[in-house]
Amino acid sequence: MSRRVFFVRVADRPGVLYKITSIFRRRNFNIESVAVGSTGAPDESTIIITLDLNDEEADTFARMLRRIIDVYSVEEHPDNGCVIAEPAIIRADAISDELKAKYSLNELMPGYYAYMGDPSKLENLIKELGDNRIKNIIRGGLTAMVMG
Amino acid sequence: MEKTTGARALVKALEMEGVGVIFGIPGGATLPFYDALKDGNIRHILARHEQSAAHMADGYARASGKVGVCTATSGPGATNLLTGIATAYMDSSPVVAITGQVAKAFIGKDAFQEIDTVGVFTPVVKYAFQPLSAAEIPPTIKKAFYIASTGRQGPVLVDVPKDVQTEKADVEYPTSVTIKGYEPYVRPDPAAIKEAAKQIIQAQRPIMLVGGGAVKAGVGPLVLELAEMLMMPIASTLMGKGAVPEDHFLSVGPIGMHGTYHANKLVTESDLVIGVGVRFSDRTTMDVGEFEKEKVIVHLDIDPTEIKKNVKNVVPVIGDLSESMKGIINEIKEMMPFVKDSPWWRRLKELKEQYDGKVFGDAFSPYIVKKIRELLGPEDIVTTEVGQAQAWAEIFYKALRPRTFITSGGLGTMGFGFPAAIGAKVARFSANVVDIAGDGSFLMTSNSLATSVKEGIPVIVVILNNSVLGMIAQWQRLVYNNRLVAAWLGESPSFPDLAKAYGAEGVRVNGLEDFERAFKEALKSEVTYVIDVPISPDENVFPFVPAGKGLREMMT
Numbered sequence: 001m002s003r004r005v006f007f008v009r010v011a012d013r014p015g016v017l018y019k020i021t022s023i024f025r026r027r028n029f030n031i032e033s034v035a036v037g038s039t040g041a042p043d044e045s046t047i048i049i050t051l052d053l054n055d056e057e058a059d060t061f062a063r064m065l066r067r068i069i070d071v072y073s074v075e076e077h078p079d080n081g082c083v084i085a086e087p088a089i090i091r092a093d094a095i096s097d098e099l100k101a102k103y104s105l106n107e108l109m110p111g112y113y114a115y116m117g118d119p120s121k122l123e124n125l126i127k128e129l130g131d132n133r134i135k136n137i138i139r140g141g142l143t144a145m146v147m148g
Numbered sequence: 149m150e151k152t153t154g155a156r157a158l159v160k161a162l163e164m165e166g167v168g169v170i171f172g173i174p175g176g177a178t179l180p181f182y183d184a185l186k187d188g189n190i191r192h193i194l195a196r197h198e199q200s201a202a203h204m205a206d207g208y209a210r211a212s213g214k215v216g217v218c219t220a221t222s223g224p225g226a227t228n229l230l231t232g233i234a235t236a237y238m239d240s241s242p243v244v245a246i247t248g249q250v251a252k253a254f255i256g257k258d259a260f261q262e263i264d265t266v267g268v269f270t271p272v273v274k275y276a277f278q279p280l281s282a283a284e285i286p287p288t289i290k291k292a293f294y295i296a297s298t299g300r301q302g303p304v305l306v307d308v309p310k311d312v313q314t315e316k317a318d319v320e321y322p323t324s325v326t327i328k329g330y331e332p333y334v335r336p337d338p339a340a341i342k343e344a345a346k347q348i349i350q351a352q353r354p355i356m357l358v359g360g361g362a363v364k365a366g367v368g369p370l371v372l373e374l375a376e377m378l379m380m381p382i383a384s385t386l387m388g389k390g391a392v393p394e395d396h397f398l399s400v401g402p403i404g405m406h407g408t409y410h411a412n413k414l415v416t417e418s419d420l421v422i423g424v425g426v427r428f429s430d431r432t433t434m435d436v437g438e439f440e441k442e443k444v445i446v447h448l449d450i451d452p453t454e455i456k457k458n459v460k461n462v463v464p465v466i467g468d469l470s471e472s473m474k475g476i477i478n479e480i481k482e483m484m485p486f487v488k489d490s491p492w493w494r495r496l497k498e499l500k501e502q503y504d505g506k507v508f509g510d511a512f513s514p515y516i517v518k519k520i521r522e523l524l525g526p527e528d529i530v531t532t533e534v535g536q537a538q539a540w541a542e543i544f545y546k547a548l549r550p551r552t553f554i555t556s557g558g559l560g561t562m563g564f565g566f567p568a569a570i571g572a573k574v575a576r577f578s579a580n581v582v583d584i585a586g587d588g589s590f591l592m593t594s595n596s597l598a599t600s601v602k603e604g605i606p607v608i609v610v611i612l613n614n615s616v617l618g619m620i621a622q623w624q625r626l627v628y629n630n631r632l633v634a635a636w637l638g639e640s641p642s643f644p645d646l647a648k649a650y651g652a653e654g655v656r657v658n659g660l661e662d663f664e665r666a667f668k669e670a671l672k673s674e675v676t677y678v679i680d681v682p683i684s685p686d687e688n689v690f691p692f693v694p695a696g697k698g699l700r701e702m703m704t
């Protein structure tokens with residue numbers, strides 16, 4: 001098993017995500033994250049899927065993706081070959097300036113902070129704040145780009 | 149550009165695709181479409197269950213190579229259609245299914261007869277469309293036929309809301325189509341062809357394995373040419389039957405769970421398999437690890453997602469089968485002289501002489517199947533139901549032409565054979581069409597007797613009537629320690645009486661001679677003819693490779 005990131009270029013059309021998530025359901029793949037992004041190309045989106053799979057499963061997954069006519073291309077990369085970022089919005093009691101600076105937090109509205117960056121750093125932030133200071137958190141899923 | 153309703157545009161678009169016949173049952177959500185059909189030039193054949201309508205369209209497609217079209221209303225009509233469409237999907241058959249849908253404003257509100265048809269069908273179609281305006285209908289139909297009939301073929305759904313059918317709009321009928329990301333024609337890579345040829349000439353014991361793709365691509369003559377150059381056996385999958393004439397001296401028939409003894413034996417002994425339009429399904433390879441052990445597998449297919457899916461150790465050639473075959477033949481011609489004699493060829497001859505047509509045990513069914521072959525012409529068509537009757541037909545019916553052996557291989561759908569026979573007869577009216585059936589399967593869609601009689605589409609149904617769900621009984625005897633449960637059907641109904649109740653002909657026969665007499669009558673009949681052949685409930689189909697075992701472990 002290893003963490004992989006799939007970059008799937010798809011038609012920007014209703015129903016496409018359904019076809020892709022159906023694969024997770026059918027094969028019982030546990031996804032870590034799915035993010036839909038745009039690359040600027042018209043009528044096209046890129047879906048970034050992060051999940052743990054062994055080689056055989058990754059092969060099957062790519063094969064099932066490629067069979068979908070709305071899928072234009074599938075690229076698979078190990079996670080260490082990608083730049084990965086995760087956004088989050090955190091509602092918390094006043095966070096110190098020191099923490100804000102350490103995690104580059106952006107205060108959107110009083111008590112609402114935006115994070116964007118390395119997912120493991122986000123984990124650290126959550127630990128540092130602790131459950132009783134976080135009133136609410138929403139993590140946006142991993143977005144990624146291949147290095148080089 | 150013309151101003152018209154969505155329904156009329158739909159009919160006209162179908163006519164422009166060359167559709168002459170459509171199988172279906174109307175309903176609330178398709179009434180505008182049916183109203184438009186009344187003014188068009190398309191023959192509508194009324195099914196008695198939507199599953200059968202889909203099988204008819206599928207049988208039509210498989211017999212003719214053209215796209216078959218079926219239609220159903222929303223809700224229950226669509227769900228009834230589903231089994232038939234899934235059957236077409238598993239066997240890559242080009243079918244376009246048109247379903248009615250509730251009006252757009254009612255979608256998602258649990259309206260009467262509303263289901264999420266696109267959602268339900270998506271996993272079993274090559275593509276699903278839902279045009280949301282009348283103007284979208286002609287381009288949608290163009291795309292639907294293009295997708296269904298190109299590349300690796302398959303069914304396409306077009307779900308049309310009722311208000312889209314009644315809406316008036318300015319519509320245009322496109323004459324060409326491109327779909328971004330869909331490039332069905334793939335030219336094989338010359339380097340891949342070279343590598344495949346190199347592997348093939350190095351083999352001592354090569355065998356060809358032809359599948360449904362070879363039937364669809366019509367590459368039988370090229371397969372024969374290559375096989376004759378190297379004097380190698382030609383085996384097939386269940387779906388590949390008829391790709392090459394099974395009476396050819398190099399043909400050994402199908403391999404697999406119910407393959408012929410000599411084909412299974414030869415493929416086991418081979419050191420190289422050339423798969424032509426096959427997907428190496430579990431019913432074909434059986435234990436796949438064992439199958440590919442100590443073998444090179446050259447895999448020719450149009451669908452890149454099939455490569456290394458089931459067998460891993462392959463030399464792939466992806467692309468148009470006919471181009472790939474021609475390329476390989478040309479390479480080999482340059483590299484080596486034709487083989488005239490070899491130990492492998494002598495082995496083939498020896499096994500074939502010993503096992504061709506051999507009946508293991510004291511079963512009677514094989515003789516009926518062989519008799520059908522004897523009495524039919526090469527262009528005549530056989531369809532099958534699913535179960536022992538299908539397996540008997542697989543082993544003992546030699547298909548001599550492509551598209552003359554029509555069976556549900558991938559999904560294994562009981563009830564397929566009879567409606568598929570009706571569809572095949574519509575496609576090729578001059579051919580005799582015979583459904584080789586089990587009693588259990590026939591009962592699943594026997595109400596298609598009404599369609600065949602009322603629409604004047606005579607076919608022959610030969611029921612190998614063993615009073616049991618035979619294949620279930622066989623597994624229970626051989627794999628579940630003789631513990632028979634829920635396999636007994638009993639002698640009900642009387643099939644000749646059932647046939648007559650519909651206005652068809654029916655007769656129960658006694659023995660092979662009686663069967664021959666009845667079959668000759670049936671060939672002359674102008675209505676559908678049901679021949680009820682009593683078979684012992686204890687017959688087992690052999691050879692039989694139990695699931696999980698390798699092909700070498702045949703029970704006989």
Ligand SMILES: Cc1ncc(C[n+]2csc(CCOP(=O)(O)OP(=O)(O)O)c2C)c(N)n1
Nearest residue numbers: 535536537560562586587588589617618619
């Ligand atoms: C729709 C459907 N339901 C159930 C099965 C499982 N099944 C496979 S073979 C078989 C028995 C078929 O009996 P029959 O049609 O009488 O043919 P026989 O095996 O006796 O020749 C059954 C129930 C199936 N293949 N398809």
